[in-house]
Amino acid sequence: MSANNGLKKKFxxxxxxxxxxCVLSAAGAATILKVTNIRGADIYKEAMVSQPFTTLPLNxxxxxDAKSGEFWKVTVNLNGxxxxxxxxxxxxxxxxxxxxxxxxxxxxxxxxxxxxxAEIQVKLVEAKEMITQRKDLAKAxxxxxxxxxxxxxxxxxxxxxxxxxxxxxxxxxASAKQDDDAAAIREYRNMFEVDxxxxxxxxxxxxxxxxxxxxxxxxxxxNGVFDGYTLQIETDPKEAVIKIDGxxxxxxPDVYTxxxxxxxxxxxxxxYKPIKEILALIETxxxxxxxxxxxxxxxxxxxxxxxxxxxxxxxxxxxxxxFEIPFVPYGPHTLKMKKEYYxxxxxxxxxxxGNDPLSKSALLTVKDYAPVRSWGGPEKKLxxxxxxxxxxxxxxxxxxxxxxxxxRKFNPDGLLQSSWGNYGQQFKPLxxxxxxxxxxxxxxxxxxxxxxxxxxxxxxxxxxxxWGKRGFKEGELNRPLGIAVDRNNDVLVVDAGNSRVVKxxxxxxxxxxxxxxxxxxxxxxxxxxxxxxxxxxxxxxDQGRIQKFTTDGAFIDSFRKLGxxxxxxxxxxxxxxxxxDYIYVADTENNRVLKFAPDGRxxxxxxxxxxxxxxxxxPIGVAVNEKGSVFVLESNNGRIQEFRMPSK
Numbered sequence: 001m002s003a004n005n006g007l008k009k010k011f012x013x014x015x016x017x018x019x020x021x022c023v024l025s026a027a028g029a030a031t032i033l034k035v036t037n038i039r040g041a042d043i044y045k046e047a048m049v050s051q052p053f054t055t056l057p058l059n060x061x062x063x064x065d066a067k068s069g070e071f072w073k074v075t076v077n078l079n080g081x082x083x084x085x086x087x088x089x090x091x092x093x094x095x096x097x098x099x100x101x102x103x104x105x106x107x108x109x110x111x112x113x114x115x116x117x118a119e120i121q122v123k124l125v126e127a128k129e130m131i132t133q134r135k136d137l138a139k140a141x142x143x144x145x146x147x148x149x150x151x152x153x154x155x156x157x158x159x160x161x162x163x164x165x166x167x168x169x170x171x172x173x174a175s176a177k178q179d180d181d182a183a184a185i186r187e188y189r190n191m192f193e194v195d196x197x198x199x200x201x202x203x204x205x206x207x208x209x210x211x212x213x214x215x216x217x218x219x220x221x222x223n224g225v226f227d228g229y230t231l232q233i234e235t236d237p238k239e240a241v242i243k244i245d246g247x248x249x250x251x252x253p254d255v256y257t258x259x260x261x262x263x264x265x266x267x268x269x270x271x272y273k274p275i276k277e278i279l280a281l282i283e284t285x286x287x288x289x290x291x292x293x294x295x296x297x298x299x300x301x302x303x304x305x306x307x308x309x310x311x312x313x314x315x316x317x318x319x320x321x322x323f324e325i326p327f328v329p330y331g332p333h334t335l336k337m338k339k340e341y342y343x344x345x346x347x348x349x350x351x352x353x354g355n356d357p358l359s360k361s362a363l364l365t366v367k368d369y370a371p372v373r374s375w376g377g378p379e380k381k382l383x384x385x386x387x388x389x390x391x392x393x394x395x396x397x398x399x400x401x402x403x404x405x406x407x408r409k410f411n412p413d414g415l416l417q418s419s420w421g422n423y424g425q426q427f428k429p430l431x432x433x434x435x436x437x438x439x440x441x442x443x444x445x446x447x448x449x450x451x452x453x454x455x456x457x458x459x460x461x462x463x464x465x466x467w468g469k470r471g472f473k474e475g476e477l478n479r480p481l482g483i484a485v486d487r488n489n490d491v492l493v494v495d496a497g498n499s500r501v502v503k504x505x506x507x508x509x510x511x512x513x514x515x516x517x518x519x520x521x522x523x524x525x526x527x528x529x530x531x532x533x534x535x536x537x538x539x540x541x542d543q544g545r546i547q548k549f550t551t552d553g554a555f556i557d558s559f560r561k562l563g564x565x566x567x568x569x570x571x572x573x574x575x576x577x578x579x580x581d582y583i584y585v586a587d588t589e590n591n592r593v594l595k596f597a598p599d600g601r602x603x604x605x606x607x608x609x610x611x612x613x614x615x616x617x618x619p620i621g622v623a624v625n626e627k628g629s630v631f632v633l634e635s636n637n638g639r640i641q642e643f644r645m646p647s648k
Contacts, residue, residue, distance in 0.1 A: 031064040032100050033072060033092040041091035042149065043076055052153060053085065054078065061100045062092065088149075116153050120163055123147055128170055137174045144171050161195040165202045168194065172218075176211055181260040184211075188218035196222070210280060213261040228257040229281040233265070234289040240269040271296045271327030296329040298357040303337050303345070303364050311336035324357065335360055341645045343367040343603045365582055365597070366628060367604040369643040371614040375414040376639035378611060382416075383408075389574070389621030389633040389640065390436040390444075392459075397623075397640065399633065400433035400446060407433060407446065409461070414640075421461030429455060429463065435483035435529075437491065439506060445491050447480040454483070454493060454504070467508030472498055475510040482529035482575070486551050487536045494540065499524040501540060501553065514553030522547070522555040529575040531583075533598070539583060544569045546583065546600065559600030564590045567602040574633070578624040586619040586632065593622060593632055593643075611637050 035041045035056050042052035054076070056062070064072040071086045123143060130140040144167050151163050172187035191199040203215050220226030233242055235252040242249045242256075243266035249256060252267070258281060265288065267275040272292040279288065301310050303321040310317045310325070313334055317325065321337060328351050337345040345362040375397075376382035384403035391397060395412035405424035409417040421427050431450035438444055442459030453468035468477045478497025485491055490511060491504045500515035501524075515524045525543040532538055537556060538549040544562025546569070549555055560569050570589030577583055581598040592607030593616070607616035621633035630643045 030075075031067075031072070032095050032097060033062040033064050033074065033087070034095045034100065035060040035062070035091060036093040037091045041087050043074070043085040043087055045085060053083075056087075061095075062087065090146075113155060116150060117156075117159065120147055120150050120154075124163070124166065124170075131170055131174045131177065134177060137178055141171055141174045144174075161198045162202075164194045165191045165198045169199075169202050172214070173211065176214055179262075181214060181262045184214045185218045185221070185260060188215045189222050192219055192222040210262065213280070213282065217259075217261050228259050229261060229283075230285040231256045231258050231263075231279070231281065232285070232287045233267075234287065235267060235269070236289075236291045237269070237272075240267050240272070240292060242267060267292070271329065294327075296327045297351050297354055299325045299328045299335075299351065300357050300359045301325060301335065301337070301361075302359070303339070303362045305339070305342075305364060308337040308339035308342070308345070308362070308364060311338065321362075328358075337362050337364065339364055341366060341368040343597075363580055365580065365595075365603060366645045367595070368646055369593075369604070369606050369630060370646040372629075372642050372644050373414070374613070374639050374641045375410065376637075378637055378639075381638065383638045386633050386635055386638065387432070387434050387620065388436045388446075389623050389631065390438055391623040391625055391631065392438050392442065395625055397631070398436050398438070398444070399621075399640070400430075400436050402432055406430040407436075407444075407457075407461070421457070426457065426461050426463045429466070434479075434481045435494075437483040437485045439485040439489045441489070443506070445483055445485065447483045447493060449479055449481065452477040452480060454480070454491065454508070456506075456508075465508060467504065468493075474513050475502070477502065481527075481573070482531075482541070484530045484532045484538075486532045486538070487534075488551070490551070492530050492532065492538060492551075494527045494530050496527055499527060501527070501530065501538070501549075503551075503553070512553055514549070519543075521558060522549070522553075526571075528571075528573050529586075531575045531577045533577055533581045534579075535581070539575060539577065541569070541572050541575045541585060543571070546575075546585070546596070557600070560596070566605060567594075569594060573620040574622045576622050576624055578628065579626060584622045584624060584630060586622040588618050588620055588635075591616045591619065593619060593630065606643065607632075614641070614643075616641070 035058055040058060041056045043054050043056060044052050062074040062076065064074045066073050070089050072089060072092065074085055074087050076083050076085055124147060127140045127144045130136060147167055148164065151160055154160050168187050168191035172184045175183035175187055191202065206212050206215060217226060232255045233252050238252055240252045242252055242254060244256065244263050261281045263279050265277050265279050267290065269292055272294055275290060301321055301323055306321045308321045310319050310321060310323060312325065330351050330353055332348065332350050335347050335349060342364040345364055347360065349360060351358060383399060383401045386399050386401045388400040397410040399408050400406060401408060405427060407421060407427045407430065409420040411417060430446060431448055433446050434449040435447040436444065444457040446455050448455060452470035453466050455466040456464045458464055470476065470478060472478060477495050480493050481496045482494040483491065489506045491506060493502045495502050499517040500513055503512040505511055515522060517523065517525065519525055527540055527542040529541040530538060536551045538551055540547045540549065544560060545558055546560050547558040562569065564570055569585055570587050572585050573588045574586030575583065583596040585594045587594050591609040592605050594605045595603040597603055607619065609615065609617060611617060616632060616634055617637045618635040619632050620635045623631045632641050
């Protein structure tokens, strides 16, 4: 390529005139133009590479006949002679007749070669200084682009090449300083296309490493030996989203061919800290590898029973227990589990920083109960006036009844064990039994409301001992009702007439008394029933309220209130706890069973007045076996009903 041809090519690229002019249309009125470029406007004989024949000053008025591409064909009055020429659209602005009045200025004569070269040098130095000092880089580039046309007005071809290469070099520098590597490479390549040897000389003193890489890439492109930079991206874990210069390219690991030696790389993956880096590709092949910084932890969610739907922060995860949620961000969260027939489980928790999985488990409790079978009933006359119910570890039933045989045993299938207690002879001392409790040895303790004492029997129903008498002093009783045995085999009795709880040893020795009439903490209003938790906490039912104590009588908590609405308790005569310390209350007044969590949270209720299946009339006793079946003793219906979770 000749130097002049190279310059013509670059000039065409720079100002957009590399085209064959179409025939200018002479139709229509002339357009009025005003020179608006502060340095004036050059007029050319042709809309191609040529030396301007004159330069018009700012605000000079021109009349244009037509336009083709980026050039206006204009008529210029030079010393009384109208001469046609071409002006670039960048130099002028269309105006009206009124705006044009008085705007014309004298025409300047064309510059000499020395003046033109000097002007180019001055403006080039000004632009270099602006770029070096990073002052208005965009303006510096515009000024340099305007110099390209002027360079071709020089007759000295060597000076043309030197100045053109220098101009493109500094336009490239300006683009690099604006972090536009693609534009910088393009300008540096233009420099090589003007003249390869001159370009090499212009770039030989470059010391900045990034600029050197850009020029090196441009040179390879010019020589046709550049295939791009190979960038291999790897992350741990994989499948991270890859963005290059803001555009999504794919997922890690992957390999890309990059045409510029510097790119902005972004890595994004849910649950991990995003990465944004500017990469300088020094080598032809570069491997970028990172271990991503996790912003959360795996959470193992389990439930008993399994199969519960998992909700995290109010959103359905679409998974069921047991399941590992692979990422939960650090910070506070809400976990919820739902399963048919079971009460919803909800927990607030915080995911702290760490590497090991965090485990969250839930013990689900049944909230839907259906009747499955019953013993007795108004017509079967199994019981005359039943008062209390108990279950032993083998699943046998014990019913206290105000009848000639005051204590009866039924096997798990509901069959009467008539020989137990010597066919009822051992229970003759019982007058009006009101409560039953069984210790871990199988011994029985029965409160006698009429005799105001406690009678003890062994597991075979043989009478062993009795203690207590009617009175108001410590150790004395007045209408004893509910009874329970704690984990130490101490006996706890609800002394209803004295509004207190009395604690005895298994042999009848008085150990503790607490409570007095009232509605405050640790006080009682008509207490009726008692039970003991796995943690040896004592649960006492009084007027519409559940109170919790230590086994030595220290108050812990109370919840519920008197009433018939959901979550309220009426006059209740029975209470029990299951193996997970959920509380079941026989709400005698409201003919239903209520279930509460150990912290007092309402779970469910069932029943309703009547003698039909699943209905309840005056329920006075409740017990739960190891399988979760709930047995309810009804006084007026004279029966026991078993309730279980519904079957599908």
